[in-house]
Every structure is written in structure tokens, then in C-alpha cells.
Amino acid sequence: MKIRMKVMCVLLLLLPSMMIWSAGTKESAAAKADGKAEITIWDFKYGDVEGVQPAMKKIDDLIMSQNPGITIKHVGQPNDNYYQLVRAAVQAGQGPDIVMFHGGVQAYEFDDYTIAMDSYIADWRSEISEFSWAYCSENGDAKKPVHMVPLTTQGFGIYYNKALFKQAGLDPEKAPSDLDEFLAACENLKKAGIVPIVAGLQGDPFSIDFLFRCFVANIYGEDVKDLGTGKQNFAGNAAFKRSAEIVKELFSKGYMDPAGTSTPYFMDAANNFAAGKGAMFIGLLSDVCHWKVFCDALGIDGVGYFPTINFPQAKYKDQQVGQPAGIGYSVMTWSKNPEAAMKVVEGYARGEGNALWMGMTGALSPNKNVDIKNLGYPLVAKILEKPFVLDFNTLLLNEDANGNFDRYCAQAFVTNEISIDKFIAVSQGMLDNAQKAR
Amino acid sequence: MKSEAKESYLLIMPLMLLLLVFILYPVLANVYLSFFKWKGMGKATFIGLANYQTMFRDETFWVSIKNTLVLLLYIPMGVMLPILISALLREGLKGWSIFRAIIYIPNILGYVIMGMISSIMFRKLGPLNHVLVAIGLEGLALDWLSIPKLTLNTLGLVYGVWLRLGFGCIFFLAAMSSIDESLYDAAKIDGALWWRTFWNVTVPSIRFSIEFWVVLSFIEILARAFPFIYTFSRGGPGFATFTLEYGIYNEGFVAFNMGYASTWASVLFVICAIIACFQVALMRKNSDVQ
Numbered sequence: 001m002k003i004r005m006k007v008m009c010v011l012l013l014l015l016p017s018m019m020i021w022s023a024g025t026k027e028s029a030a031a032k033a034d035g036k037a038e039i040t041i042w043d044f045k046y047g048d049v050e051g052v053q054p055a056m057k058k059i060d061d062l063i064m065s066q067n068p069g070i071t072i073k074h075v076g077q078p079n080d081n082y083y084q085l086v087r088a089a090v091q092a093g094q095g096p097d098i099v100m101f102h103g104g105v106q107a108y109e110f111d112d113y114t115i116a117m118d119s120y121i122a123d124w125r126s127e128i129s130e131f132s133w134a135y136c137s138e139n140g141d142a143k144k145p146v147h148m149v150p151l152t153t154q155g156f157g158i159y160y161n162k163a164l165f166k167q168a169g170l171d172p173e174k175a176p177s178d179l180d181e182f183l184a185a186c187e188n189l190k191k192a193g194i195v196p197i198v199a200g201l202q203g204d205p206f207s208i209d210f211l212f213r214c215f216v217a218n219i220y221g222e223d224v225k226d227l228g229t230g231k232q233n234f235a236g237n238a239a240f241k242r243s244a245e246i247v248k249e250l251f252s253k254g255y256m257d258p259a260g261t262s263t264p265y266f267m268d269a270a271n272n273f274a275a276g277k278g279a280m281f282i283g284l285l286s287d288v289c290h291w292k293v294f295c296d297a298l299g300i301d302g303v304g305y306f307p308t309i310n311f312p313q314a315k316y317k318d319q320q321v322g323q324p325a326g327i328g329y330s331v332m333t334w335s336k337n338p339e340a341a342m343k344v345v346e347g348y349a350r351g352e353g354n355a356l357w358m359g360m361t362g363a364l365s366p367n368k369n370v371d372i373k374n375l376g377y378p379l380v381a382k383i384l385e386k387p388f389v390l391d392f393n394t395l396l397l398n399e400d401a402n403g404n405f406d407r408y409c410a411q412a413f414v415t416n417e418i419s420i421d422k423f424i425a426v427s428q429g430m431l432d433n434a435q436k437a438r
Numbered sequence: 439m440k441s442e443a444k445e446s447y448l449l450i451m452p453l454m455l456l457l458l459v460f461i462l463y464p465v466l467a468n469v470y471l472s473f474f475k476w477k478g479m480g481k482a483t484f485i486g487l488a489n490y491q492t493m494f495r496d497e498t499f500w501v502s503i504k505n506t507l508v509l510l511l512y513i514p515m516g517v518m519l520p521i522l523i524s525a526l527l528r529e530g531l532k533g534w535s536i537f538r539a540i541i542y543i544p545n546i547l548g549y550v551i552m553g554m555i556s557s558i559m560f561r562k563l564g565p566l567n568h569v570l571v572a573i574g575l576e577g578l579a580l581d582w583l584s585i586p587k588l589t590l591n592t593l594g595l596v597y598g599v600w601l602r603l604g605f606g607c608i609f610f611l612a613a614m615s616s617i618d619e620s621l622y623d624a625a626k627i628d629g630a631l632w633w634r635t636f637w638n639v640t641v642p643s644i645r646f647s648i649e650f651w652v653v654l655s656f657i658e659i660l661a662r663a664f665p666f667i668y669t670f671s672r673g674g675p676g677f678a679t680f681t682l683e684y685g686i687y688n689e690g691f692v693a694f695n696m697g698y699a700s701t702w703a704s705v706l707f708v709i710c711a712i713i714a715c716f717q718v719a720l721m722r723k724n725s726d727v728q
Contacts, residue, residue, distance in 0.1 A: 084691055090479040109477060109694070202561070202583060203672040261584035261675075262561035399693030411676035415586050418676075 037340040038071045040096040042086065045327070046076030051288070055360035062356065063347035070340050086110070089332075097335035098344060100151075103135055103325030104394040105401060107148050111138045114330035116145035120342040127350055132366040135324035135394075147330055149349045152363040154326030155285035155388060156210040159294050160304045164279040168192035175306035179246065182309050186255040189279045196255040198278030200265025201414050204406040207256070207265060208247060208413050209393075210282045212405075214308040215243035217319035217389040228395035230435050235428040239313040244420045246311060247413055261414055265289075274298065285364055286326050291379045292362025303379055307386055322388030325366065397437055400430035465707060472700040478690075482697065489701040499702065501677045502685040506660065508590055509681065512598030513655045517648060519599060520606025525640050527607065528614050542604035549601075549662075553669025556596050557583070586678035589671055593679050597666050598659060606651065613647035614640060649721050656713050660706065682706050 045052045053076070060072040075096065077085055083106065089095025090113050099114070101107035107114075116138075125133065132150045134142035162172035168188045176182035186196035199207040216224060219239040226232035234240045250256050257278055263269050270289040273281035274297035283289045294303045307320035329348060331341040347353040350367050358365045359375055364384070373381045393401050405427065412423035472489055476482035493499050527534055544552050559566050560582035567579035582592050617640065625635045641648070664683045667673060673680040673688065680688075682702060690699030 081691065083694065084478070087478040087694070112480060202557075203674055205675075259563050261581055262563060397693070399689070399695065403688065403692055407674060407676050407680075410674055414584050415675045415678065417586055 036069050036071065037337040038073055039098060039335075039337060039341050039344050040073045040075060041098040041100070041329070041344070042075050042077050042082075042089075042096040043100045044077055044079045044082040045100065045287075046074055047078065052361055055357055058360070059348055059353045059356050062353050063344055066347065067340070067343050070343060072344060094334055096332065097337060097341040098329050098331055100327055101148055101330055102327055103148070103150065103154070103323055104140070105396070105398055107136070107325075107328070107330065108139045109398070110330065111147050113333050114147045115333055115335070115338055116147065117149065117331070117342065117345075118145050120339075120346075121146060121149065124346070124350055127369050128366045129324075129368065131388075132324040136328055140394075148325065148328040149330075149345045150325030150328040150366045151348055151354075151357065152286045152326035152328075153322055153324060153366045153388070154287065154364070155320060155322035155383075155391070156213050156282065157285060157305055157307045157320060157383065158214070158280055158309070159273065159283050159291070160280045160306075161273070161276060161278070161298055162302050162304050163298070164189065164194050164276065165304070168194055168279070172304065175304050177306075177310060179309055179311040183249075183253075183255075185279075186250070186253070190254060195257045195278035196280060197250065197257060198269055198273040198281045199257040199260030200263050200269025201256075201260040201410070202262050202264045204265065204403070205410045205414055206406070207260065207269065207282050208409040209406050210284075211247060211309075212243065212409070213321045213391050213393055214282065215246075215311075215314070216240070216392045217321035218308050218310060218314040218316050219243060220392070221316035221319055221389055224390050224392050225395070227392050227431055228434060228438075230431075233428060234424055234431060239311075239315065241420065241424060242311060242313040244412065244423055246309070248420065251413055285322070285383060287361070287363055290362050291377060291383060292375075295377050295379055300377060300379075305379055305383060307383075316389075318386065319389045320383075320386040321391050323391045323394055324388070326363075395434055396430050397434050400433060404430060468700045468703050468707070471697055472704045474697040474700075476696045478694045478696045485697070489698050492698065493701050493705070498677060498680065498685060502680050502682045502702075505590060505677075505679060506681045506683075509594050509598055509659045509663070510656070512594040513652065513659065515595075516599045516602065516606070516655050517651055520603055520651075521610050521641070521644075521648065522636075523603070524607050524610035524614055525636050527611060528640075538604070538608070540604075541607060544601045544603075545605045549665040550669050552601060553666040556666075557670050560592060583671060584675050586675060589675060589678045593667065593670060596670075597663055598655070601666070602655075602658065609651065610644060610647060613644040617643040645724060646721070649717065649724065653714070653717050656717070657710075660710055660713075682709075 043056070046056055047053070056074060060074055064070055064072055086095075086099055089099075090110070099110070101110065128150060130142065132153065133146055134140065136148040136150050137146050138144035158175075160175065165172040165185070168185075169192070170185055170188055176185045189196040197207070199205075201207055216227075219237065220227065220232055223232050227234070257263070257269075257272075260269065263272065266288070270281070270283065270293070272278060273283070274294055276298065281289075281294075283294070285291070291303065291305065307318055310317045329345045331338050331345065335341050348357060350369065354365050354367050354370050357363060358370055358372055364380070365372065372384065393405070396405070408418070408423055408426045411417040412420065418426070471482070473484060473486060474482035475485050475489075531537070547555070558564055561567075562581045562583070566582070570576070570579040580588060583589055621639045621643065622635060625639050630638065661683060663681060664687055667679055667681060667684050668687070671679045673684045683706065686699050686702045686706065689695045689702060693699075
């Protein structure tokens with residue numbers, strides 16, 4: 001009887017304590033009562049305590065000093081299940097005021113839950129190109145309202161180590177201008193005992209994925225957006241097939257790092273290139289694995305860059321693949337302080353805050369007023385000289401853009417499970433899926 | 439109703455409530471959701487059996503079924519090996535306590551850490567290949583993580599067998615400790631050799647534990663392998679280690695096709711239910727015989 005009574009007592013105590021706990025998790029509205037606003041930001045970059053967080057802390061402090069009524073609560077969320085957390089917040093109808101999104105489909109899915117920003121950005125809209133604003137508009141439609149302020153532009157290109165080029169008897173100041181020169185450079189490097197292309201192919205083979213994005217820019221140029229409408233296709237395009245054959249050749253001739261199959265791209269392969277363990281690297285232009293990281297490691301004048309490999313079958317030359325918004329901030333519809341939240345977003349996207357963001361992290365800003373050349377890296381000025389062509393990956397659905405393409409690349413080039421024709425067919429399937437979804 | 443019965447119901451009520459909320463409701467909600475198109479937020483749209491039609495046409499689904507079945511083939515080895523080791527250890531082995539600690543380590547570290555460690559161990563330039571080369575077995579120093587069949591079988595061996603070897607040994611040793619010693623004495627008098635004694639005395643005596651371990655093994659492979667696969671190979675290379683469970687994660691939390699992911703989850707539930715029913719029937723039959 002005594003034991004039974006004890007069990008009952010425990011159960012009775014458990015119930016109110018759970019109620020108190022659940023009530024305690026509700027955010028207090030007290031902060032707004034005195035005219036001050038606490039703005040909460042969710043972010044998948046803030047967790048990078050060495051690279052990004054110090055910059056964001058500085059920018060937050062700057063914004064708070066410029067706007068005394070605003071307190072910023074910056075929350076670093078885990079990268080791996082970030083969008084699950086945001087979805088949970090949407091389902092609950094409450095959560096942070098500001099949410100960081102990747103540009104493109106991952107942001108468009110939240111259009112119904114993020115505010116239209118046009119009236120807030122009207123005064124400084126001209127600082128960022130309409131190319132970026134269009135991409136950040138509802139479902140990527142320039143005629144519809146803007147739902148995200150871009151913080152970075154993203155892109156891909158090929159970096160090379162000038163010292164290793166010199167060691168292999170190549171001219172370090174002259175990047176390979178076409179396929180023949182590129183293959184000759186690889187051969188020379190290989191003969192000199194240098195890994196021609198540092199690759200990250202374990203798990204998601206991003207080295208191949210990113211190389212294809214560079215190739216596609218040269219194959220379709222400005223017409224790349226037609227891959228989303230069916231006017232252009234992978235299937236039946238001789239240049240796309242040739243690009244796949246080139247990738248195959250890079251593997252068969254041993255130009256891709258033989259250890260790449262068991263090297264993850266992030267961050268092992270990038271670190272290998274930065275450590276001088278290979279001559280070329282298909283890298284990013286912003287956020288991570290970019291010009292600043294490599295120049296800091298190999299010397300400001302020690303790194304060269306070219307946007308793509310030109311080959312005869314491709315219609316265009318020297319096209320640089322890019323995303324008009326790599327990452328950006330949106331304000332959620334449930335925010336009680338959208339004006340204050342927009343002030344915070346603005347603090348990141350322009351002026352001193354944006355300059356800090358770019359200078360400390362090496363991110364490429366879409367803001368035209370921020371002069372990146374002042375940072376003292378001649379390479380980035382070279383990169384920015386070239387116009388951008390839309391990354392085809394941004395036209396795909398989530399499942400294809402965030403995984404399936406990588407798996408097809410692995411099957412075709414790493415494990416040799418599927419033929420080039422099959423690779424083209426499944427890649428075309430991704431375009432078809434995206435068209436059907438529209 | 440007797441007051442004692444009432445009290446019994448009252449005492450099991452919290453557990454029943456938990457089961458209802460955390461087991462029964464999610465299962466039913468999952469089946470319900472499989473008839474909808476839902477991106478994990480906002481309004482769900484009823485689409486009838488469309489998700490099931492898509493799934494049966496989806497090449498990835500069939501690949502995941504095939505991969506899952508291959509992993510299930512490792513269950514016999516995952517059951518037999520710890521039994522054999524336990525049977526040897528039962529007779530006493532010098533330094534057993536150290537050996538026990540070593541083989542039990544994977545259970546302490548957990549799947550995520552073991553997945554990470556295994557992924558590093560099996561790299562082309564990883565420690566395993568270094569050791570193989572150092573001892574003159576260059577031919578066995580393979581690219582474990584980029585040859586599809588090899589990666590899948592490595593996963594089966596590491597996850598299905600090695601990872602739970604330590605716990606299995608301890609589990610079966612505990613089971614064997616309850617076997618009446620007189621049975622072994624009788625076998626010895628009858629002139630039975632070690633193997634004969636193992637098959638005719640040890641195995642039948644721990645039959646119930648073996649059946650339980652088999653059930654656990656099925657659960658581990660069908661419904662608990664995700665954290666290991668995620669850290670070991672991310673379902674790759676390509677779709678080489680992409681299992682049914684991994685597909686549910688991929689569709690649900692990468693593509694955010696929650697309705698479609700629920701369809702896959704319903705299939706996994708049906709497979710688990712069939713296996714569970716079969717095993718329960720088998721266990722009942724065996725207990726009746728006993």
C-alpha cells in the first residue's frame with residue numbers, strides 16, 4: 001500500500017512539474033513592453049566559432065550600437081538538421097524573428113512564412129543588383145515581392161597553386177585557357193610527382209559536382225535558365241555528353257587525386273589544397289573553401305584562378321558559374337517586430353556591417369557599394385571582373401539539388417556503376433522532375 | 439471489477455498512455471500521412487495512393503530494399519559468432535577480462551562515433567590499409583569505401599557483426615551461466631566432443647536467448663542502422679549503402695517529401711510487423727514444445 005501511494009504521489013508531482021516546464025519555454029513578451037525589441041536570429045553559420053562567429057558577433061554589436069532599442073539574440077543551429085528546426089518553428093507558428101536561408105528552392109519553400117520586404121528595402125534596393133533581388137523574390141520570380149535579403153553571392157571555379165605549377169615547369173601566371181592546355185598541365189604536374197587535382201569524393205563527391213556546374217555554365221551560358229523550362233536539356237546535348245567524357249578522362253588518366261575517393265570535400269580536400277598537397281582545386285567563391293582561405297594559406301600572390309575549362313563543343317567560353325544569393329536573411333511572418341528585424345537584416349547587408357562580414361569571412365557580398373578590392377587580395381578582384389552565369393543546380397528540386405546529383409556523379413565517375421548515357425538520362429530526369437513540379 | 443484489478447489497471451495506465459502517444463499514434467499518423475503530399479509544414483494535400491504508385495516505380499526504393507536484404511544476410515553470422523566466442527570463453531580463458539573490455543568498447547561509444555571511426559579506418563589511405571600493407575597483405579588493401587559491393591558488405595560486417603559482438607558475448611555468456619553443469623558432465627561421460635556438446639547442450643539450452651538476439655538483430659538492421667550509415671557512408675557511394683531506413687530520412691529530411699517518406703516508412707513497418715509476427719509465432723511454438 002505504501003509503495004502504491006508513493007507511485008501515485010510521484011505521478012501527481014510529475015504532472016504539474018511538466019506543466020511548469022512547458023510554460024517556461026514560452027518566450028516572454030516582457031521585452032517589448034518597454035519599447036525595446038529583442039530580435040532572435042537563427043543561423044546555420046554561427047556555429048563556425050573560428051571563422052564566422054567572431055564576424056557575426058562584431059556585426060551584432062555594431063547593429064545594437066547603431067540601434068539602441070534593439071537587442072540581438074543570435075542562435076547558432078546545427079547545419080545538418082537546420083531546415084527541420086525551421087519547419088518545426090513554422091508548424092508551431094512561433095520562433096525566431098530572422099532566419100538564415102540558402103538562396104533558391106530552400107528559401108522559396110518558406111515564402112508563405114516570410115514577410116515581403118519591398119517596402120523596407122526601397123531606400124537601398126539599388127545597392128544590390130536586380131539579378132540578386134530577382135533570385136530572392138517569391139519563387140525566384142522578379143515580378144513578385146522580395147522575401148530574402150542576400151548576404152553573399154556564391155559561385156564555383158578552379159584555383160591553382162602557382163608554386164606547384166612552377167615546379168612542374170608551367171607558367172604560374174598563365175592559367176590553362178582550354179581543354180588541351182588543361183590536360184597538358186595535368187600531365188606535366190603528374191610527371192613532376194604532383195597531384196594535379198585535389199579532390200573530395202568520399203560521401204558527396206562535390207569535386208565532380210562543382211566541376212559540372214562550371215562546365216554547364218560554358219555549355220549553356222545565359223540559356224541555362226531554359227534548363228528549367230524544357231527549352232534546353234541535358235539529353236541530346238553533345239557538349240553535355242562531352243563534359244561527362246572529360247570528367248571520365250580526368251579519372252582514367254589519374255589526374256584526379258587517387259586518395260580523393262576516401263577524402264571528404266568539406267573540409268579535408270580543401271585543407272589538402274591549402275596545405276599544398278596538390279596543384280588545382282575546384283572550389284567555392286564565397287563562404288568556405290575560397291580565395292581568402294587559400295591566399296591566406298599559400299600566399300596572397302601564390303594562388304591563381306580560372307572559372308572553367310573551355311572545350312570546343314561548348315557554345316561559350318570563360319563563363320563563371322554563380323548563385324545570385326548564396327545565403328541570406330528572411331524575416332518570419334510571426335515576428336512581433338518586423339521593423340526592428342529589418343534593421344538588423346539591413347545592418348548585415350550594407351554599410352559597415354557588410355564590409356565587416358566580407359572582410360572577416362571572405363564572403364562575396366552582392367552589395368555594390370562595398371569595395372572588396374580594399375581587402376588587399378588581388379585574386380578576388382580578378383574573380384569579380386567576370387560576369388556570372390546562373391548555376392543550373394538552383395533550378396532543381398530539393399532532393400535533386402541536395403543529394404541525387406551527387407549520387408549520380410558518384411555512380412558514373414567514382415564507382416563506375418552507370419554509363420555516361422545513363423548518367424545523362426538520370427540527370428535529365430532531375431530537370432524533368434523540376435519542370436513537372438512547376 | 440475487483441479492487442486489485444482496478445489498481446493494476448491504474449498502475450499500468452501511465453505506460454499505456456505513453457505507448458499510445460509515442461508508439462500507436464505515430465504509427466497510425468504515419469500511415470495516414472502516406473496518402474498526402476506534405477512538405478513538413480503548412481497544409482497537406484490528399485493524393486490517395488499516388489505516393490505508393492510513385493514508390494513502386496522508384497528505382498531507389500528497390501535498391502534500398504535490396505541493400506536492406508543484403509544486410510539482413512549478416513544476421514546468422516552476427517548471432518553465431520558471439521555464441522561461439524561465448525562458448526569458448528565459458529570454459530575459461532586467460533586475460534578474458536581485458537578481452538571483454540576491448541570487444542565491449544563499440545557498445546559504449548555508440549553508433550555515431552563508431553560510424554565516424556569506421557569511416558576513417560576504412561579509408562583508402564586509412565589505418566586498416568596501412569596495417570595490411572605493413573604486414574605484407576597489399577592485395578587486401580582495398581578502396582573499401584568506393585567500391586559499391588565492398589562498401590555494402592563492409593557495412594554488413596562492421597554493423598551487423600562486429601559492432602555488437604561484445605554485447606553479444608556478454609549476453610550469451612550470461613545465458614550460458616544458467617546451464618546446468620551436470621548436462622556437460624553427462625555429455626563428457628557419453629564421450630561427446632566439444633562441437634557435439636556445443637550443438638546438443640549449449641545451443642538448445644540458450645534457445646530462448648538466441649531467439650531474442652535474432653529479434654534484436656532484425657530490429658537493429660531494419661530500424662536502427664541509420665546513425666551508423668549516416669556517419670559511415672551517407673548511403674553511398676552512389677546508392678550502395680542506401681537502405682530503406684536511410685531512404686526514409688532522405689525523403690523526409692533532405693527532400694522534405696514527408697508524405698512520400700511516410701509511404702516508405704509504412705512499408706518498413708509492414709516488413710517489421712511480418713517478421714515480428716513470424717518470430718513471435720516461432721517463439722510461442724518453441725515454448726510450447728519446451
